[in-house]
Amino acid sequence: MIADKIIYNLNEIFCPIDLGHPLRGDEMKEAKILKNGYIAIYGNKIYEVGEGDVPEDLVGEETELIERSNHVAMPGLIDCHTHLVYGGSREHEFADKLKGLTYLDILKRGGGILSTQRETQKADFDELYLKSKKLLDHMIFHGVTTVEAKSGYGLDWENEKKQMEVVKSLDENLAIDLVSTFMAAHAIPFEYKENPDDFVDEVLKMIPLVKEENLAEFCDVFCEKGVFTAKQSYKILKEAQKYGLKTRIHADEIESIGGSSVAAELKTTSAEHLMVVTDEDIKKLAEAEVIGNLLPGTTFSLMEDSYAPARKMIDEGMAITLTTDSNPGSCPTANIQFIMQLGALAMKLEPNEIFNAVTINAAYSVDRAKNIGSLDAGKNADIAIFEAKNLDYLLYFFATNLCTEVYKNGTLAVKNRQIVNEDKFFKNNKKDIEQIEKEKKLKTRIPIYLDNLKRRDEEE
Template identity: 35%
Template sequence: MSYTLLLRHCGQLLTLAGPTAARPLAGPAQASWAVIPDGYVACSGARIVALGPMAELDETQVTPATRVVDAAGRVVLPGLVECHTHLVFGGNRAAEFQRKLQGETYLDILASGGGILSTVRATRAAPEAELLDNALHHLTGFRRYGVTTLEAKSGYGLEAETELRLLRVAREAGRRQPVRVVPTFLGAHVPGPEYRGRPAEYLQMLVQDVLPQLNPVEVPFVDIFCEEGAFSVAESRDFLTRAQQLGFGLKIHAEQLHELGGCEMAAALGAVSLDHADYLTPEAAARIADQTQGHTVAVLLPLVPLFLRQERYAPGRAFIDAGLPVAVSTDFNPGSCPSKNLWLALSMACLKMGLTPREALAAVTINAAWAIGQQRECGSLAPGKRADLLVLDVATAEEIPYWLGENPVRHVIIGGELLEDKA
């Protein structure tokens, strides 16, 4: 089988392949994945078929039809996996940013009808075509940052019709461009405004009127925000249990602002990821790692406290030391993180959460893939996986978080096709 695409002379080929493919990288393994100096990656169609040192390249498989990309000593790694975004929404909250800078708190803005309620109003009012155009615009931006697979949560409809529309838009956006989109149902973001003060009734409506309309093959995960002002641990447990009985995988927003126990509850149910976790203690992280045998991933979102000007960041260093696998994401959304720059999130995870550069790279590739059930397809480089690859304008992995806020991407390859080229 001749090669259709060959990346050669990769100064550092970051495979992100650890000691086992059976679970996310955790503990020391999160930093001990393989690097091949002066390497190559060969693809046939949409799949990787071979990789290794240049000295082992089978030149007989390189034909005049092979597209050859010379990395010229640069870093090559898997496409980034963005495992926590709120991709589809109407409007923006730029005016509220100014109010925050002038001293108003989130609760002040919420009380005046702003915050998530303003996004819900804008999203409900937006035509479906407008929501789709916005989502496609954002996906183009993500792709330029090297994101090749992305999770897209609903959650700004907060009623049955609009929540279903948001999932429909996310799936259509995935079909219309190359970045692969994994939809997640987050109707349980907060109670809809019509259910103010009645969170249990709102969740019951979602169970009765929305979940039965979803196909777990098309929308594989159900999420909930377990936090004061949203849903309690008991309410979240009941809702997630019902979703699990219907065949959905589980995720949770928990321990963002308070230590309530939502992460441990969701882990006990087999949740694939525990997101935010700023108030998750190292002791609880160790219990989760032991209970789940390292299969549940903590998804850390360092750009959120940065944008909200908060002091507390998740203790990522302690999580890794406790054996809990860690992923990193932006949490792209209009309220608490209007940024698609996953490279900046990676740097902030090093600066504020204690991750090393190698740990942070695993956190935005293979562990992020595990956090959205895509580990068999992407997140590391191995024969048989999708040919989602990046060539960066740096010579070493350690440089990546050092260039704060820069986009190091030179080439983006998705499914064996060269899509972004800065050359």
């Protein structure tokens, strides 16, 4: 069949292997790296990837041929943990941080998350929408095509709903895809300080509304000293599961108070942060197949050295992702490439582990692996292209945006480092997968390709 677009002469293409579950332990070291590769797109889907010359049967008169030597490609990056929607910013606290004040110190005096809550409550829908859109622009610019976004600064229903409606609207309007999470609060509101269980009851009342109004797919809880206890977190997540929401939990970020055990017990999709996770809890998380969403940018920005023990987690058989935690306090960034570099420089992860963490594993973390996270035929043509001689260069040349092009659903969304086609018109591209299947049975090219390679290896 004739392809609509073929990107070719790519120095290297990183092809994650989708095993039907997140890559765990040593599986994270595995990937197929195509040299001098091409990616053929049909409609909004990946049609074929391969190595060497573009097969003639893919090229017709209408085929757009895009030469990309001195570039590398991989599936569009997935930022699977962000606090995208918020009012204000907190650079004024930055100087205090430099003087040595901790996150909890700032929180105690009514700053930090509490100030973001005030600003988020004050801001109207339009203000939050435009502010969040700017952040998303930075993200797509760095190669990100899907973003998880949490509420949790609103606290009361009206403001939580406002945050989730902003996420929904951004998802509907922009090329980038969003996955909405109802986050049960970043802090206990001041008026509930004496009776935090009463606030838990308020959260429990919001869960059915989230489901009823289809505002989020996931529920997340901030399990931390001074916020929700393990017992309260359990109660909230259990209720969320009862209403059919998928779950995740901020656990073991500052102090280990039992969040990981809650994750293991409830088999949440993921557990977040895990900076101070115990060896025993790593085993429990691995056993329960909970993905560790790791956020080294937060450790970096808090000027600490307690990076999550990623190496140990992988060695114990866990699946991990790397993600920005983009938020106004502990990690004000939209640059997932830098987070990947921290995965190497601070966590000592290997390149394949890092690239798998932000593609296929992140896709499982947001429950979208059926459509994204690898370059298998039939998945969405979400592709990030970087100016680099090889994949290792992406980790070596740090803190600089190397992304030059982004394809979202087969259409250019970033071209020559500039955002183009930012709206979602092409999301409804008529040449969807059912149509392709009707026209011609889809070939599962990557597995075929792998077989060929294997055979070639055997011959040699």
